[in-house]
Amino acid sequence: MTKDGDRTCLALYEKHYSCHRYRDGRKRVLFAGPGEKIVLRTARGDALFVWRKFIDRSGQEGVNCAIFRNEGPHRSSVLIRQADAIADFCWPGQRCYTYCNPAKIRSANPGYCFLCAGWRRCGMTKGGLVVLERRPNSARCRQED
Template sequence: MNQPMFDFPSYGKWLLTHKGDRNCRLLADRHYSRQHIGHPMFTRPGRNLVLRTADGMATWVTWKGIRDDGLDAFECTIFRNESANLSSDMIRSAVAATIAEWGLPPKDGIITYVDQSKVRSSNPGFCFIKAGFEKIGFSKVRGLLLLQYKLA
């Protein structure tokens, strides 16, 4: 008897998946940014690169779409890590996966926003900073911390 084999691209601990992935949706349901808990779609309209770990304990989504903030960037719209893996390592691998799948980021790099009032850390965005992102400001409307990763 033959075992079926699937050729899913993988990047370190990350596996490429789709925006309807149930495990990713369940993780998204526990993320502070989730707007409609339980809804089957957890990504924004537009181009999404969805990553997950094999055990379903971490997810990352990179998004490219029409922006309101004037930036020309890929955006990490969700990163949730409930695994034992170091978040900064997971972020570095997700950035590498994004570049491998989509090519070099636009002129403003890869960004993410962090709602400092919704995270438990006394140093919001620290795992992104350890992964090479820099604080570059705040969003105009909600005052979210804006972090950016640019290639050297």
């Protein structure tokens, strides 16, 4: 665990497709966004995972995976499962969800690492983002829905 603003994590966030850049050129210091949050990183700082509990204007409920980026040798699905265990401890019984932008990902199967970690697709946003979720106490499986 680390803090929002960890410089190594900030550098990873700035490589993520969801990175918001200020139009006026301001330098970003924080990256996780408002709300209750947990920022996770690997010891080497080559992977970042951010959980956020906030009121999502889209109507999604639960704990949001706001950022996930893995540039290290660890299997992404394993890192996601580890982050899931932390979310389950901190927010027991809560649904977890994330968004995936298929237009910004090189994979032919966007969100595949989440699917391998036991998540499932549960819809699309009006803007074309895939919504993935993990329900409390959901069975882990390696197949897609």
